[in-house]
Amino acid sequence: MKTRRDVFQAIADPTRRAIIMLLTVGALTPNAIADHFNSSRQAVSKHLQILTECEIVNQEQQGREIHYHLNADKMKDIEKWLEQFKQLLAKRFEQLDTVLEQLKLNRP
Amino acid sequence: MKTRRDVFQAIADPTRRAIIMLLTVGALTPNAIADHFNSSRQAVSKHLQILTECEIVNQEQQGREIHYHLNADKMKDIEKWLEQFKQLLAKRFEQLDTVLEQLKLNRP
DNA sequence: AATTTGCGCAATCAAATAGTTGCGTTTAAA
DNA sequence: TTTAAACGCAACTATTTGATTGCGCAAATT
Numbered sequence: 001m002k003t004r005r006d007v008f009q010a011i012a013d014p015t016r017r018a019i020i021m022l023l024t025v026g027a028l029t030p031n032a033i034a035d036h037f038n039s040s041r042q043a044v045s046k047h048l049q050i051l052t053e054c055e056i057v058n059q060e061q062q063g064r065e066i067h068y069h070l071n072a073d074k075m076k077d078i079e080k081w082l083e084q085f086k087q088l089l090a091k092r093f094e095q096l097d098t099v100l101e102q103l104k105l106n107r108p
Numbered sequence: 109m110k111t112r113r114d115v116f117q118a119i120a121d122p123t124r125r126a127i128i129m130l131l132t133v134g135a136l137t138p139n140a141i142a143d144h145f146n147s148s149r150q151a152v153s154k155h156l157q158i159l160t161e162c163e164i165v166n167q168e169q170q171g172r173e174i175h176y177h178l179n180a181d182k183m184k185d186i187e188k189w190l191e192q193f194k195q196l197l198a199k200r201f202e203q204l205d206t207v208l209e210q211l212k213l214n215r216p
Numbered sequence: 217a218a219t220t221t222g223c224g225c226a227a228t229c230a231a232a233t234a235g236t237t238g239c240g241t242t243t244a245a246a
Numbered sequence: 247t248t249t250a251a252a253c254g255c256a257a258c259t260a261t262t263t264g265a266t267t268g269c270g271c272a273a274a275t276t
Contacts, residue, residue, distance in 0.1 A: 003232070004122070012120035013234085014112070017189070024196040031252065043235055045254070050233095064243040064252050072197055078190060081125070082183070088132040089180055111262075121264080139222065151265055153224070158263095172222050172273040 007077040010054040015039060016047050020056065023070035027060065030068070115185040118162040123147060124155050128164065131178035135168065138176070 011017050019033055034044040048068055051057040056074045060067045119125050127141055142152040156176055159165040164182045168175045 008120050008122075008125070011189075012116050014116075015234090017116070021193065021196060024193065024200050026200070029252075030254095040236075041253080042237080046234070049254090064241095066253065075190070075193065078186070081119075082186060082190070085129065085132065085183065088129060092132050092134070123264090137222075138224095148266070149223080150267080154264070157224090174223065 005050070005053045007054060007056065007074055008081075010051055010056050011078070013047065015043075016051060019044070019047055019051065020070065020075075023057065023068060024072070027067040027069045029065050033068070113158070113161045115162060115164065115182055116189075118159055118164050119186070121155065123151075124159060127152070127155055127159065128178065128183075131165065131176060132180070135175040135177045137173050141176070 011020070015037065018037065022028060022033060022036060030041050030045050030048060033048070034041045037044070039047075048057060051068075052059060054074070056071055058069045058071055060069060119128070123145065126145065130136060130141060130144055138149050138153050138156060141156070142149045145152070147155075156165060159176075160167060162182070164179055166177045166179055168177060
């Protein structure tokens with residue numbers, strides 16, 4: 001398995017989903033984030049690293065602290081995919097409609 | 109990590125996302141699905157197993173063939189989460205708006 | 217009846233993940 | 247200046263994942 005770094009990978013983990021939610025409110029440091037969970041700082045740090053690689057999060061150094069900002073725009077990738085899916089599904093139902101329509105026409 | 113079986117896990121893999129897309133058009137057998145990719149039947153079968161456990165897909169036995177149907181409803185779980193996220197984000201901007209509003213009021 | 221086809225299942229393997237522990241570095245506080 | 251806090255990074259472990267191979271069973275085909 002090649003290491004994938006995309007939004008879908010990012011949100012696959014429940015802790016990361018929680019971190020994303022946390023960061024919607026505002027930028028936080030790894031310690032601040034870890035305080036909200038039962039996770040250790042290092043564990044959070046690893047997730048932040050992945051989220052950074054997925055470009056869902058940016059770092060901002062402030063003195064000895066690093067503030068992690070959410071890049072909410074990246075979440076649109078999920079929306080885009082969902083939209084594609086829904087369009088395909090709609091088309092499928094259109095086809096079904098066509099079939100049903102034809103059945104109606106052929107009725108005696 | 110306890111094995112999670114949720115929609116987020118299901119869509120984390122690109123092959124599984126492709127399978128989901130394929131199944132929007134209609135139910136297919138593992139072999140039929142495998143024909144659309146460079147994946148082997150067994151590899152596809154494993155993904156189908158996961159998708160089944162995630163309840164994104166249902167099996168329907170027809171003789172010696174098994175047709176895999178998409179349970180499109182399950183995809184709403186993703187939408188729900190995205191919606192939650194967007195609401196949180198909106199609230200954040202509301203707060204920002206309040207702050208900006210106050211800054212304006214304090215202007216000379 | 218013999219063969220082929222479609223499939224699940226188990227065993228196996230390499231790579232990735234999630235997590236921990238233990239550094240070292242830089243910045244801030246005493 | 248010494249000490250403490252906030253990190254990143256590397257090493258290490260257990261667990262999961264994605265994929266392959268080979269087997270066996272049941273349903274079609276011949």
